[in-house]
Amino acid sequence: MRILRYEWRLLTGDRSLIWAGLLLALLTTYAVFNGARWERVRAAEVVEVVTAGDEAIAAEADRVRAAMGDIVEGSPPGRPGSLSYPIVLPPGPLVAFAAGQTDLQPYRAEANLFARADNLFASYQLQSPLSLLAGRFDLAFVITYLFPLLVIALTYNMIAIERERGTLALALAQPVTLQGLLRRKLVVRASLAAISVVTICGAALLASGSGGQVLRFGLWLAVALSYSLFWFGLSAVVNSIGLRSHTNAAILVCCWLALVLIVPTALNLALQASLPAPSRLDRLGEVRRADLEAQAHRAELLAEFFHEHPDLAADRDGAAADFWRWFFVIQREIEDAVRPLDDEFEAQLKAQQEMARRLQFISPALVAQQAFNDIAGTGVVRHWSFVEQARSFVGSWQDFMVGPLFNDRALTVAEFEALPRFRFQEEAASSVSRRVLPGILLLGGCGLLLVGVAIGRLRQYPVVR
Amino acid sequence: MLTTIVRKELRDFTRDGRFRWVAATVLVLSLLGLVSGWQYRGTSIGLRHAAERVDEASWLGQGERNPHSAAHFARYAFKPTPPLTYFDRGINRYVGEAVWLEAHSQDPFDFRQAEDASTALRFGELTGAWTLQYLLPLLIVVMGFGTLAGERESGTLRQLASLGVRPSTLAMGKMLGVATAMGLVLAPALIMGAGLLALAGGTGDLIARGAGLLVVYTLYLAVFVSVTFWVSARARSTRSALVGLLGFWVITVLVVPRLAADLGEWLYPSPSFAQFYGELGEDLGAAKAGAADFEQQLLDQYGVSSREELPISYAGASLQASEERSNPVFDEHFGRLWATYERQGQVHAIAGLLSPMILVRDLSMALAGTDVSHHRHFADAAEQHRRVFIKFLNDDMTANAAGADFAYVAGADLWADAPRFEYQAPTVVEVFRPYAMSVLLLVTWTVVAFAGAVVATRRLRIV
Numbered sequence: 012m013r014i015l016r017y018e019w020r021l022l023t024g025d026r027s028l029i030w031a032g033l034l035l036a037l038l039t040t041y042a043v044f045n046g047a048r049w050e051r052v053r054a055a056e057v058v059e060v061v062t063a064g065d066e067a068i069a070a071e072a073d074r075v076r077a078a079m080g081d082i083v084e085g086s087p088p089g090r091p092g093s094l095s096y097p098i099v100l101p102p103g104p105l106v107a108f109a110a111g112q113t114d115l116q117p118y119r120a121e122a123n124l125f126a127r128a129d130n131l132f133a134s135y136q137l138q139s140p141l142s143l144l145a146g147r148f149d150l151a152f153v154i155t156y157l158f159p160l161l162v163i164a165l166t167y168n169m170i171a172i173e174r175e176r177g178t179l180a181l182a183l184a185q186p187v188t189l190q191g192l193l194r195r196k197l198v199v200r201a202s203l204a205a206i207s208v209v210t211i212c213g214a215a216l217l218a219s220g221s222g223g224q225v226l227r228f229g230l231w232l233a234v235a236l237s238y239s240l241f242w243f244g245l246s247a248v249v250n251s252i253g254l255r256s257h258t259n260a261a262i263l264v265c266c267w268l269a270l271v272l273i274v275p276t277a278l279n280l281a282l283q284a285s286l287p288a289p290s291r292l293d294r295l296g297e298v299r300r301a302d303l304e305a306q307a308h309r310a311e312l313l314a315e316f317f318h319e320h321p322d323l324a325a326d327r328d329g330a331a332a333d334f335w336r337w338f339f340v341i342q343r344e345i346e347d348a349v350r351p352l353d354d355e356f357e358a359q360l361k362a363q364q365e366m367a368r369r370l371q372f373i374s375p376a377l378v379a380q381q382a383f384n385d386i387a388g389t390g391v392v393r394h395w396s397f398v399e400q401a402r403s404f405v406g407s408w409q410d411f412m413v414g415p416l417f418n419d420r421a422l423t424v425a426e427f428e429a430l431p432r433f434r435f436q437e438e439a440a441s442s443v444s445r446r447v448l449p450g451i452l453l454l455g456g457c458g459l460l461l462v463g464v465a466i467g468r469l470r471q472y473p474v475v476r
Numbered sequence: 477m478l479t480t481i482v483r484k485e486l487r488d489f490t491r492d493g494r495f496r497w498v499a500a501t502v503l504v505l506s507l508l509g510l511v512s513g514w515q516y517r518g519t520s521i522g523l524r525h526a527a528e529r530v531d532e533a534s535w536l537g538q539g540e541r542n543p544h545s546a547a548h549f550a551r552y553a554f555k556p557t558p559p560l561t562y563f564d565r566g567i568n569r570y571v572g573e574a575v576w577l578e579a580h581s582q583d584p585f586d587f588r589q590a591e592d593a594s595t596a597l598r599f600g601e602l603t604g605a606w607t608l609q610y611l612l613p614l615l616i617v618v619m620g621f622g623t624l625a626g627e628r629e630s631g632t633l634r635q636l637a638s639l640g641v642r643p644s645t646l647a648m649g650k651m652l653g654v655a656t657a658m659g660l661v662l663a664p665a666l667i668m669g670a671g672l673l674a675l676a677g678g679t680g681d682l683i684a685r686g687a688g689l690l691v692v693y694t695l696y697l698a699v700f701v702s703v704t705f706w707v708s709a710r711a712r713s714t715r716s717a718l719v720g721l722l723g724f725w726v727i728t729v730l731v732v733p734r735l736a737a738d739l740g741e742w743l744y745p746s747p748s749f750a751q752f753y754g755e756l757g758e759d760l761g762a763a764k765a766g767a768a769d770f771e772q773q774l775l776d777q778y779g780v781s782s783r784e785e786l787p788i789s790y791a792g793a794s795l796q797a798s799e800e801r802s803n804p805v806f807d808e809h810f811g812r813l814w815a816t817y818e819r820q821g822q823v824h825a826i827a828g829l830l831s832p833m834i835l836v837r838d839l840s841m842a843l844a845g846t847d848v849s850h851h852r853h854f855a856d857a858a859e860q861h862r863r864v865f866i867k868f869l870n871d872d873m874t875a876n877a878a879g880a881d882f883a884y885v886a887g888a889d890l891w892a893d894a895p896r897f898e899y900q901a902p903t904v905v906e907v908f909r910p911y912a913m914s915v916l917l918l919v920t921w922t923v924v925a926f927a928g929a930v931v932a933t934r935r936l937r938i939v
Contacts (some may be wrong), residue, residue: 027719038731045738056748063750112598115570115590119749133586137746137813139820140567140848143590145737146598156730164719257715261494261618264722272610273505275599280512282594291587292523292573295552296530302549303538360592367594377596384595391595 018199022165031164032207039153043215046107046149050219053102053113060119064097065432072427089421091412092335095123098131098404098433100397103388104440105227107219108212109151109380111389114138120401122408122433124339124416127346129298129353131401150215151383154208154235155376156271159242161207163263165200166246168256169193170472175256179474189469193247197462201243208235226440230386230447237455238379244461251468274374278367286363289356294349301348305341316340323417339416364391375454382447388437392446396438404433477641481649482656485623489657495619499661502615506607506665513562513603514672520557520573527574528554536892540885543869543877544795547579551865553858553897555585558845559676560685563669564605566846569593575855577862577897579869580799582806585855604669605840608662608693609833610729613700615661616654617721620704623650624936625714637938647705647933654701666690681903688843688904695922696836702925709932728831736827736834740820747813756809763801770797784879791881792873799866806859817848818910828917835918842904842911849907854899861897868894 022028074088100118103111117132146152170193173179183189212235216228245266249259305312313336317324368391371377384390408431415422422430489495531552538549554574561568572585590597600606624647627633636646673686704721711717747755774793775781783790821838828835841847869890877884 027716031723038735041735045742048742052745052748056750060750112595115588117591136749137584137752139737139741139746139817140570140851141817141821141824142737142741143570144567145733148731148734148738152734157726160722160726257718260715260718265498268611268614272599273501273602275596276602276606277505277508279594279596279599280508280602282596284512284515287519288589288592290523291592292527292554295574295587296527296534299530299534299549303534306541307539364594367596371596376599380599381595 015195015199018196022199022203028164031161035153035157035161035207038148038157039150039211040214042148042150042153043107043211043218045147046110046215047218047220049110049113049147049149050102050107053106054220057099057101060097060099064095068094068096068427068430072424075421075427076424087421089423089427091415091422092124092339094412094422095121096408096430096433098122098401099435100394101435103393104224104437105219105231105387106389107387108149108215108231109383109387109389110147110149111151111384111387112391112394113389114147115143116394118397120405122401122405124335124409124412125342126405126409127342127349128402128405129294129346129349131405132398150211151380151387153211154238155379155383158204158208158235158239159267159271160264162200162204162239162242163246163260163267165204166197166243166250167260167263169196169200169247169250171250171254171256171259174474183474189472189474190466193250193466193469197243197247201240204239204243205236208232208239224440226444227386227388230440230444230451231383233451234379234382234386234447234454237451237458238375240458241375241454241461242458244458244465247462247465248468251465251472253471253473270374271376275377278370278373278377282363282367282370286359286366288363289359291356294352294356297352298345298349301345302341304348305344309337309341312340312344313337316343320413320417323413326417326419329419333419336416339413361395371450372453375457378450378454382450385443385447393438397435400435401433404431407431477645478649478652481641481646482653485650485653486657489619489653495657498615498618499657502607502611503661503664505602505611506604506662507668509602509604509607510562510665510668510672513565516565517557517559517562517676520561524554524557524573527552535894536888538891540887542882542884543873543886543890544579544791544882546886546891547866547869550576550578551897552576553854553861553899555851555854556899556901558850558901559682560673560689560844561846562672562676563603563689564840564844564846565601565603566841566844567848567851568846569597569601571851575858577858577865579795579866580802582810582859582862604665605837605844607665608696609837609840612658612662612693612697613725613729613833616658616697616700616704617718617725619657620650620654620701621708621717621721622714623654624705624708624933625711625717628937629714633936633938643936643938644930644934647709647929647936651701651705651929654704655697658697658701685843685845685904689840692836692839692843692918695918696832699832699918699921699925702922702929706925706929706932709929709936729833732827732831733824733834733837736824736831737820739827740823743823744816744819746816746820752809752813756805759805759809760802763805764798770794787878788874789877789879789881789884792870792875792877796867796870796874799863799870803863810859814852821848821910822913825911825914825917828914832918832921835914835921838914839911839918842908845901845904847907849910850902853902853907857899858897861895864895865897 071089071094078088098120102113106113114136115138117136120126120131168175170179170189173182182192209232212228212232216224246259246263249262249266252259254262317327368381371381381390385392411426411429411431412422415426489499531554535549535551538546541549552574555572557568569589571588573587573589575585576583600610624633627636637643670686673682676682703724707720707724708714708717711720771783771790771794774786774790775783778786778788780786786793824834824838828838838847842849872886872890873881873884876886
């Protein structure tokens with residue numbers, strides 16, 4: 012117990028450490044504030060877009076109700092071809108913690124009769140390319156990049172400094188083993204780190220509007236703590252080798268550089284070389300060819316459509332003269348023509364992402380980052396789930412509208428009330444936890460293993476040089 | 477005396493295992509970055525050529541149709557791959573590769589590669605530029621942090637002083653030693669980079685860009701060598717020199733660039749998609765509503781009393797009139813968007829006061845032709861072409877579709893006559909103006925850091 016108290020006094024007496032801690036606290040505050048701001052911007056936009064969509068539908072329903080068969084001014088009310096509904100992905104439950112790909116990936120689309128699966132997400136974000144390149148300053152960045160450096164600063168000279176000052180032999184003359192000394196020093200520093208992690212993340216939770224996300228927050232803490240534990244373990248091993256303290260520091264910084272910067276970028280390179288993401292330029296040509304093809308054969312397409320949907324063929328002649336019905340059939344044809352290519356495209360993309368997911372285990376920083384994104388709801392899995400939900404919503408929207416379109420009539424008031432509306436189904440936190448648990452176990456397990464190795468190695472530690 | 481010191485330093489480095497490791501890493505990574513960058517460039521060029529061919533074939537082979545229907549099919553403009561992409565990819569993956577030149581609307585760019593990348597992309601891309609920006613300074617720190625403080629600690633500084641070596645000569649020799657060692661480590665990458673430059677065309681503009689990159693990265697190297705010696709001369713121990721320098725590296729290379737990006741977004745927020753297109757749509761609507769008397773003007777101009785009597789196609793004329801009313805609205809809104817990006821860029825440049833890395837990154841992208849101003853140059857050219865192209869189609873309809881309007885069809889001859897998009901990428905001189913401040917700041921960094929190092933070594937404490 013006394014050792015613990017002395018250690019605490021020594022640590023708090025180190026001025027440069029205090030400064031580093033303060034700087035980290037300052038940066039963290041900024042990250043938390045910045046994340047909360049991003050969440051607010053996003054949430055407000057979603058509310059705005061959905062409200063506008065609901066209002067437009069309500070206004071159109073009112074026009075139908077008011078018209079009741081009379082001729083009205085402007086465009087005829089309630090026409091299926093002119094109706095649309097916004098598809099928006101709400102910000103992830105903990106987006107304030109990890110912005111992930113939210114500044115990059117499409118998060119909104121529009122369901123209407125003429126939307127196709129292949130161009131549903133054509134509209135995208137207008138974030139400045141410079142900030143996309145730099146990446147966002149969020150809590151995930153602070154923990155993945157900067158926190159390990161604090162751990163290194165706290166631990167690089169746990170034993171070496173005692174030896175360099177000549178106090179190691181003195182300390183060991185007391186009834187304490189080297190192993191015990193290291194263990195206690197580790198405990199002091201690790202609890203200091205753990206307290207800061209919990210404080211930082213707790214503050215972030217309070218600052219953001221994510222108070223209800225208990226399980227996700229718990230997972231986040233588990234990732235952050237096991238990631239720190241990994242770095243403590245690594246540092247303990249380096250400490251146990253018995254080099255001088257600034258050599259320890261140099262080795263640890265090189266490890267950090269390799270694991271946090273070089274390995275992830277090299278992995279990027281390897282992925283692009285072995286499983287290149289398919290090019291969308293390639294696909295564009297196919298879409299345009301299909302477009303021309305469908306335009307050229309539109310009479311046959313319409314006939315074919317009526318053959319497949321005899322129930323919609325009541326107004327065959329009207330349909331042949333009407334642009335919107337043509338247009339609908341042509342879009343379906345393009346969609347069908349492009350689908351095989353799209354499926355292949357997505358399969359390749361998913362294969363690359365799956366490979367990235369499997370190879371993440373070569374760098375703890377990648378494990379932590381992917382887990383953070385998953386927990387925050389800003390990762391790849393949630394994005395694909397959004398894409399699928401959006402497509403299926405467009406399908407049900409079009410199924411709903413195709414009858415009125417081909418019968419050349421407006422939607423009834425009752426139909427307006429039954430209109431499908433897009434609401435994103437969030438993945439259950441428990442299924443997120445199944446996905447991130449292997450990473451947590453791996454990081455924590457490695458950390459404990461490394462501590463064990465370090466304590467074992469201490470037997471050969473050169474107490475005096 | 478100076479050459480003796482330099483030679484001694486170099487000998488020390490070659491004997492130092494740490495240096496060998498770090499140097500080998502930097503060398504391998506920079507070569508790897510260049511090779512993969514060259515491959516990336518080749519792939520991009522190939523994809524673009526293929527896409528251009530398909531686009532040309534679809535356009536010419538679209539058969540008989542109304543020119544306005546063709547204007548809705550339209551064409552794409554594909555952004556060329558700048559030759560120096562192999563060195564620095566800049567914002568390339570984060571802006572689109574092509575833009576649709578359709579009627580009625582100036583579209584945003586399509587196909588951003590970053591959307592399809594794994595999340596690991598955000599850790600950075602291993603390119604020549606990345607290696608130099610991130611790892612080069614670290615290599616200098618590792619090589620230089622102990623040079624002065626270390627000699628003091630081991631007592632050899634006192635010996636040297638007794639021999640009559642002036643501290644400033646000693647420091648200068650050591651700085652030159654580090655710089656030479658760096659040069660040797662980077663020489664293979666430099667030779668390879670220059671060779672690729674020749675392969676990429678080797679025009680005057682390219683050579684100017686290559687030379688600019690050499691200057692920028694030499695200044696960057698000079699800043700970090702100077703700062704390293706400054707700190708090493710002032711530090712009480714090698715340990716505090718190392719801690720201080722690593723702190724400097726983390727803050728300038730990792731922290732400030734992200735902080736600056738977010739600060740820029742905060743001070744000058746980019747509009748959301750909904751907001752941007754909502755406002756654009758409103759203004760477009762207003763511009764079109766203000767032109768209700770277009771029909772009357774046209775009738776008066778031709779001295780007739782109804783659309784049917786017009787010798788031209790009313791639909792064609794009104795489509796073109798609508799384009800012309802929309803164009804200033806697009807100019808205004810997109811101009812505002814670019815201005816927002818520019819202001820955010822200025823925030824970055826000011827943050828260059830705290831981080832030479834930001835300055836070097838911006839200048840490197842600008843010289844490589846992968847920065848925002850090159851992108852804008854292309855976007856503007858594509859939009860100007862869209863207007864000419866759509867006007868060509870509308871004019872044909874106006875002249876030839878009198879009485880027929882949308883029932884009129886044109887054929888392959890018209891598609892073949894339509895203006896082609898010929899893009900001439902800007903020379904470095906044309907787009908470098910916004911970077912004057914970054915150049916100034918980088919030079920200031922170099923001068924201040926060097927002066928600091930000189931002063932600190934002059935006052936070097938021997939014991």
